[in-house]
Amino acid sequence: MLYHISVPDPQSRFLDIIYTIPEINSEQIEIQLPAWRPGRYELQNFAKNIQFIEAISAAGHKLPLHKVTKDRWRVGTAGQNEVRIHYTYYASIQNAGSSYVDEELWYLNFVNFCMYTEGRITEAYHVELDLPDGYQIACGLPSAGKNALSARDFYQLVDSPMLASATLQQCEYAVRGIWFKIWMHGNLKPNWRRIERDFRRFSREQIAMMEEFPEKDYHFLNLILPNAFYHGVEHQNSTMIVLGPDDEGEGLYSDLLGISSHELFHTWNIIRIRPAELLPYDFTKENYFRTCFVAEGCTTYYGDLFLRRAGVFNDETYVKELQVYMKRHFESSAHAAQSLAESSFDLWLDGYEKGIPNRKVSVYHKGALVALILDLYLRKKTNHAQSLDDVMRLLWTRFGKPFIGYTLEDYIGIAEEVAGESLEWYWEECIFSATPLEDRLNEVLAFVGLQMSVFSNGNVQLNVLDDFKAQVQREKWLETVQVLTIEEEELEGEEEE
Structure with missing residues (x-):
């Protein structure tokens, strides 16, 4: 399963997505967009952000596509063994469970807009990103080459948010052989020495109490806004945190510590x-x-x-x-x-x-x-x-x-x-x-x-x-x-x- 994601016009806030489904052996398939996201137990209606959708064959011919629920579609494959779902998604919200793109940032929660094919949710999923030159990716998923990510199944894909920008800042530290990375995007100059010391301390304390860590690495993804904000969401080997305002005061730092310790224990x-x-x-x-x-x-x-x-x-x-x-x-x-x-x-x-x-x-x-x-x-x-x-x-x-x-x-x-x-x-x-x-x-x-x-x-x-x-x-x-x-x-x- 392959996702190709581009942003032709960042000011429009639209993602252009092609979802390629190979090895089809049935006359029809059904594709499902998640109705909710892990970490927030309410229906989200992500499908309302889809502007346009079509199904096409490998040769570029349109295929029958019908909506069967608010976030599920049935595709007539017409004997094709590969189908591409082409659609656009409006990514314009900045909270810890949303997606947002502009001229300097791609912030993607794949659960918002990635679909799975019924009966094939446990297959591997891959993502290719048409990122601008100089962008760095921050994500818990393993790299699959330049501007590419891989997930062992759909569950891992949609539990791994991503930040990508040319202006990401980061530091890293190790505890008991586990590598932790702290990523920041926003208008601030982090005191990395202080952050690294305090994060290492509470990470070490949690691992000591639980006696082991479930993952081999972990990513703190932080989006710092100019306005007041406080929101975090846990993921498999990462957390997405949105905080503000970016005045770099003690209040922001205290919020960063509290929410980061909370989200890490969710691991x-x-x-x-x-x-x-x-x-x-x-x-x-x-x-x-x-x-x-x-x-x-x-x-x-x-x-x-x-x-x-x-x-x-x-x-x-x-x-x-x-x-x-x-x-x-x-x-x-x-x-x-x-x-x-x-x-x-x-x-x-x-x-x-x-x-x-x-x-x-x-x-x-x-x-x-x-x-x-x-x-x-x-x-x-x-x-x-x-x-x-x-x-x-x-x-x-x-x-x-x-x-x-x-x-x-x-x-x-x-x-x-x-x-x-x-x-x-x-x-x-x-x-x-x-x-x-x-x-x-x-x-x-x-x-x-x-x-x-x-x-x-x-x-x-x-x-x-x-x-x-x-x-x-x-x-x-x-x-x-x-x-x-x-x-x-x-x-x-x-x-x-």
Whole structure:
């Protein structure tokens, strides 16, 4: 399968695409454009951006092409063993799940506009790009020659976004033999020494906790805009991040750290530790699942926790970040009628919209808070011998590494196995009902010397208590997992100078 992509007029924002389908042995085929994209569980209607489409033979003759659903077409092959689908796609949006082209940048999310042939989704897919001279490609896919990329199947292709420009900036670093590349496009002058140091630290901390990394390399793709923006999407061995404004202030850098740590942990949690309902992805319709509070909630919790454990954040900064998602939960959905499991299922309905008052909860914010409750409960019960770390590692070794998909019942079983007891109270209060979280949160926060106050307007104040015993427990909770090699210790010393 081959895609040829060109941009004849960058100002028009249109991609010109030829999708070549070889080795056809049937009288008709059906081609499908994804109805949604991994990382955002709602129907996307990408087909609305297709301006023109036709099917032609290898000799250039038009073939019958009929639309059978909003994003699926049937092609009469007329005995041809090769068919080319020629179409144009409007690429004009800059967020972490879109596509955009202009005179100096190609930003492509292949899931937006690449189709697959029914019954052949697991075949290899190749991409040829008519890039301007001097452009450099940033992408998790392997190179297949100059301006060409290859994917082992359609799933890998559409989970590998791409930046290409003559003005890309980059740095790279290695952790435990894994190569990481950080790519930047935008009007800024990155402090690469600082970025490389902090990224290496939280990457190392994550790998130390999970004990291995699922990929041999990883790419942080960053598009920095002049306007305020914050959006990231996880992929197989990369993440696409869009941030702004490009004032190079501490706010932008803090956002970069937080979202990058979050997205990197997704390499385990959802990319490989995947709900069974999403394995494999069905790109034709909704893929309902009730465990997005694990996929996004645990990842949100760990994103900032890894920054503190790695020494990128100090205690004060970490406590402020905890307070942020406490505030977001209690301000917007403290009195919501839905449970976390129900809101996970309903992501496909209105999960990314504000919605009506007091209906749903955020799988990110409430999900992070219930992950915090479970982690600190396990630590208190076992004097830190067991924690949410153990739950995530067991999910990885039993379901993520063999890539077989886990169920809600599997998650419940592993958490109770680590706890050594039934956690019925936790599932009933935190996951399957709309029970308020204040009491349970303060119960576990007291163990580590923190106290949360929620005011009538939803504002939250998180205070650090003056309690030596609790301070010791807090240090154990936040202590690093990693053990540095001699070479890493020397490198750290050089960077601190």
